[in-house]
Amino acid sequence: MTVRNLDALFKPRSIAIVGASRRPGSVGAVLARNLFNGGFDGPIMPVNPKHQSIEGVLSYTSIDELPVTPDLAVVCTPPKTVPDVVRQLAERGTRGVVVITAGFGEGDDAEGMALRQQALDAARPYLTRIIGPNCLGILVPGFGLNASFAHLAPPQGRIAFVTQSGAIVTSVLDWAERRGIGFSHMISLGDMADVDFGDTIDYLANDPDTKAILLYAEAITDARKFMSAARAAARMKPVIVVKSGRHAASAQAAASHTGALAGSDKVYDAAFRRAGMLRVDTLGELFAAVETLATTGTPNGDRLAILTNGGGIGVLATDALIGHGGDLSTLPDETVQALNEVLPPTWSHGNPVDIIGDAPGKRYADSLSIMADSDAADAILVLNCPTAVADSMDAAEAVIAEQGRQQTRKGNRDKQPKLLTCWVGEHTAQHARRRFSEANIPSYNTPEAAVRAFMHMVEYRHNQEQLLQTPPSVPALFTPDYDTAHQLVEQAAAEDREILSEPEAKQLLAAFGVEVVSTEVAESPEAAAAAADRLGYPAAIKILSKDITHKSDVGGVALDLEDADQVHHAAEAMRRRVAETYPNADLQGFSVQPMVKRAGAWELIAGFTEDAQFGPVILFGQGGTAVEVIKDQSLALPPLNMKLAGDMISRTRVYRQLQGYRDRRPADMEAIALTLTRIAQIAADISRVKELDINPLLASADGVVALDARVRIGENGTGTKRLAIRPYPRKLEKTVVADDGVEYLLRPIVPEDEPALHRAFAHLTPEQIRLRFFAPMKQMSHMAAARFTQIDYNREMALIITDADKVPGEAELYGAVHIHADPDDEKAEYSIIVRHDLTRQGLGRLLMEHVIDYARERGIGEIEGDVLRENQPMLTLCNHLGFSQHTDAEDRDIMRVTLPL
Template sequence: MTVRNIDALLKPRSIAIIGASRRAGSVGAVLARNLFNGGFDGPIMPVNPKHEAIEGVLCYRDISELPVTPDLAVVCTPPKTVPDIVRQLAERGTRGVVVITAGFGEGNDEEGMALRQATLDAARPHLTRIIGPNCLGILVPGMGLNASFAHLAPPKGRIAFVTQSGAIVTSVLDWAERRNIGFSHMISLGDMADVDFGDTIDYLANDPNTRAILLYVEAITDARKFMSAARAAARMKPVIVVKAGRHAASAQAAASHTGALAGSDAVYDAAFRRAGMLRVDTLGELFAAVETLASTEPPAGDRLAILTNGGGIGVLATDALIGHGGQLAELPPETIDSLNEVLPPTWSHGNPVDIIGDAPGKRYADSLSILADTQDADAILVLNCPTAVADSMDAAEAVIAEQGRQRSGRGHRPTLLTCWVGEHTAQNARRRFAEAGIPSYTTPEGAVRAFMHMVDYRRNQEQLLETPPSVPELFTPDYETANQLVEKAAAEGREILSEPEAKQLLAAYGVEVVPTEVATDADRAAEAADRLGYPAAIKILSKDITHKSDVGGVVLDLEDADAVRHAAEGMQRRVSETYPDAELQGFSVQPMVKRAGAWELIAGFTEDEQFGPVVLFGQGGTAVEVIKDQSLALPPLNLKLAGDMISRTRIYRQLQGYRDRRPADMEAIELTLTRIAQIAADLSRVKELDINPLLASADGVVALDARIRIGENGQGTRRLAIRPYPRGLEKTVTADDGQHYLLRPILPEDEPALHRAFAHLTPEQIRLRFFAPMKQLSHMAAARFTQIDYNREMALIITDPDKVPGEAELYGAVHIHADPDGEKAEYSIIVRNDLTRQGLGRLLMEHVIDYARHRGIGEIDGDVLRENQPMLALCRQLGFEEHVDPEERDVIRVTLPLATDTGGG
């Protein structure tokens, strides 16, 4: 379940308070007071056998006496009573329950955990949804619902705030009251026994009264549901999150550099970024970010121009900008010349544009007008500090007037932010900026942080819709070899694959590796080196030693057989002295790989407790854990996502090349990361993979050393937070004319092919499919069709079997989009005009129906224009039922109930 019956919690028509009280200071009394005084327009029924009336309203002795079945019940009775209360409510038909009470397994208390499970068992047969336990409650100011024991009631607004912590709700209420900030919803989820972040995000994403969603997150329970909900919501409205526990240590001991580096907070960071959400550090930044995003468009880039009447605050803003990864805009000579004409000779002649402390309003307006005309700044931050020789309010009014003139114009206009420093005069200025819809901040650092939040938000949004480049060639991994290697090690009770086995597995997935042989003793090591060539490198093979360099277990640049033999004997001696109980299986021998100007990188993945496999990339070498230059991403990856991942590291700029050092082959690095991500998706036994170093140069990449840890067979793709490309749906199909095609799920790389296919449609086909004339398909529409969440959507296409995505043509496509509960899915279908009457539409529909049945979707439906007789005829052949709305007789609703089998991952 996800949004099922959430409306009973957040839009109830009637409410019961189980445990309502008149005892001063009790939770039951505060709940009753808040509910009765919130303005809710519906019956509120207190239940408590000890009272005749509460807040002047008749009190009922038990649930059976209630005159009507409540949509929502708020429970604040002792923990042991809650399971039976929920059972009674559920059996009566109550669809939503808020459990305020604590004592349901906090700290893993066994008795509390049993009560928690009993409560869920009582609710689930009747699909009754539960918020809590151990929560502060819920507030929906727009309908006068205050089912909480909060001390304040916020005004109606368009911001939804969802949190695990009840204490955070009261803190935010205090913070917001002083600023007159209103809310559409305030939801305290507590222990999230049932309703969690994914459920509430799904609901709020489609709520027309919610403009932005703010989250305070301590932990995620269902990562895939959360990611699907967040990715969908972030395409519709800002989703901004504060994550508590940023500096918590990783709870899992790791057997690889990758596992050691991928701390849990960095994984959350990667998840939020992939979902298109904006992460901020504090509650103050949370609300500042939403106010900024609500009042202005995010800037197109990270170049900031600073206009100030004080050099000191301009420097503070510049320091903050550089520290947060932004860029100081470089003003072109013509802009400098224009500023020279309106500013005194003593101005700064650069960015920051210091217009001197005596600057009147006109000087501000003239300078702002010139800066706004430049194409070299994405945003302008206007600063003002109070002086005795200039009027700060005059400057504020001049900026407001100039911004009004700019808004009425056309073309490129940088985003405008303001910061009037101080209290007395600055307060009035900030009030005027708020009235004019111009973001304003109290400190230069706060203004810069807000600017960078907008930059990050735009980047995340663009990443959601950016079309990745096509892969250079078709590639199919050698699954059989990879599986045999993993299963052989598992059968032998080994947790770590040998280095040669790890390299074999990488090679099976197309990752270039250095040739490696295994030798059981020093003499055989010398013989192997003779075959492979010199100079050679040898390394110890021992399942008992995690890092070979700890015992001098790696020796490089050996020039002949004697040197190899001597190095091997020395390794044996050091291992026996340092780790006498360690078993030495032998040595791996390989030729030295010499690539001029190469960089040592690290790439791999580990498995996170919440989000499953997480891919890591960064600067490699023996000091990798000291350098800590890495970025993380959730699989699956394409070339664009891999490139973004690389760009977030410090070594990225070096990889671009400098002086006489040629740039690294970035496509080869990106391909390697996508294939590592594919291993993570395909092989559930592989828990950690570590390539260190991955040698990268202008000539490509090669894995010099690799380490793979395996474990229990996981839940297939279910363990991934983002459902990967479902390769099992690929199949060859034959059209009525005998032509063979590939039927497969759509990929983001298919967007160019989708545009080409759209060009083959006739105006009549477009009207019948889209219910309106269209000359072309926008990038956003095409991106939303190709960049789908396979967990909730599926688009099957018919395409060329022998070309890579993007270059292959798209001849037909069918798309279904399921509701978050998976009860129903709406379909749409299109076939190129030049390929109609070849049975492609029937093939697409038959396969998508089979897919929906397997996924457990209960019904497929769609709207068809009455005049689209070929589509209606196909629906009749497939068993669809037809329904006509008397008010829309031109549109026929077709539905197909499905007998479902067990769903897949």
């Protein structure tokens, strides 16, 4: 379940307090006081057999005595009573329950866990939703709902705050009270037995009173639900998260470099980035980030200009910017010349623009005007430190007035450099900061805080762009050799082996199109020498043993061997060392391969491991034997396309080296990115593979080749369900035949199809556009096309008819049908379009039949859509497919068509 019956929790018509009390200081007494004094406009019914009245209101001895069935019940009775209380409420018709009580398995207590499950079992048949247990409660100030034992009641605002920790709620309330910050919702989820982050994000994403969603997370329960909800919400409003436990140690050593390097917190970073969210480190940054995004929006780039009356604070801001990986913009000559005309000769003549300590307001305004007119910066940070010879308030008012003139003169706020301010100090600065707040200009206490806010804006923009950027096409069509891949892992599993041999690992990679070096297995030094003769010299040999994870630790790797004698000698020496160092190790033999010599090549690492929360996670970075020491890696969730793979590469330090320098040619970035996409495909398609490690992946201008590989297998996973993001559903690909006999490929849409979608839109007639979109349109925007092509296969599906022999992006799009399901799969809305020059060939019928089959298999309850009454061909097709038709209640020109499944 996701949003089903959440209205009963956040917008109830009636409330019961089971366990309400008159005992001073008790949770039941505080709950009752908060509920009765919150302004809720509906019946509030206390339940407690020991009291005749609570807060002056008649109390009821039992749930059965309640005169009205409550939509919401707040429960604070002892743990052992809660399952029966939930059962009584659910049977009575209550659809929302907040369980304040603790004692439901915290610390893995078996009795508590059993009680928790009993409460869930009591609620499930009636679809009653539970928040908690062990939570502080919920507050919806605009609705007059304070179903919590919080010590303060916040004012109404446009920010929703969701947390697992009740203590964090009270801390945030204290923090926000002094700053006058209001909330649309404050939700303490507690142990998340039922309602979790994914559910609440889904609900708040569609709440018109919520403009930003803030999260304090300790753990994510259902990763796929969370990712689907977060990706959908982040397209509509800022979603900003603080995740505790950033520096927690890894739970367990892994069998490969990849597994050892993929710490869980880095995985959360990757997940939040992929969802288009912004992660910050502290609660203060959380609210600073939402203030910045709400008042200024995001900058158009990464370049920051600094305007200051003090050189010292300008240097501090610059140091903070460089330390966070920011870009200090360079002032063009014409900007410097314009500043020369309004500033004293002693100004800094560069960025930061130091306008000297005696700067009056006019100097600030003149400088800001010139810098804002320049295209050199995407944001301007204005700094002020108090001096005895200049008025800080005068400077603040001048900045506010100049910003107003800029907005009036330029009109389009999005094209202006974003403005941030920092008036340093307390006594003098607090009045200026209040004025900036009144003028909707973000202001910060320190230069470092201002720079962090700017970098949060930059990161948020990058994450948002990643949600909507069109990836380039893959270089060529490719179908993995699934038979070979499955045979390799199943054979190893049948032999009760957890680790594939190096040659087997390379065969698996080759089956997915990853270039590998030829490798043979030799059982003895003599056989190794013979294999080297066949493969060629110089040669490399490595030990094969399932008991030794890192071969180099025991001298198990020998390189640049020039002849058979050297190979034989090296193999004998390895065998002796293993016998001395690991006498119980099973030495199965040696892998032999020719040395790969590529001038100017880099050693990289690529692979994946399985995270307990998010499933498979892809890793890329600088490789070699010192990979754990170097710790230069980035993580990403599969599936990957070429754009996501490229972004992953760019987040490493080795990225700059890979672009080439001096006489070293750039590495083949496309080949590296393509390798990452194919590793991600292994992660998605072969569920037995738990860890995969290519180290080194040799990269040069001539391409990439895997020199060494390690694969660990385990039990068969639950298919693609183990992935946090549902991958491309290849099984939906089908060859279809139009009425004129032409064969096409019917398949799900992919992000690379955006160019084809634009070309298909150009083939539509104005009449087709009006019938499909209910309004005239000259062209489809990138935003609209990206949202149609970059879909979440967990929530929606778009099937297209296209060429079978061309890669996405180059193939044409002849028709498309799209359905979008609600989070509970109760209903899905469809839309369909076929190119004008291909109508009357049965393509629309083919698309509708296949999408109906998909929806039925998926378990969607009903398909519905809106069709203009004059669109008789579509209405005829719907009638043929069994849709019922009804005139829309608000517009008689629209027919509502529905098909129960």
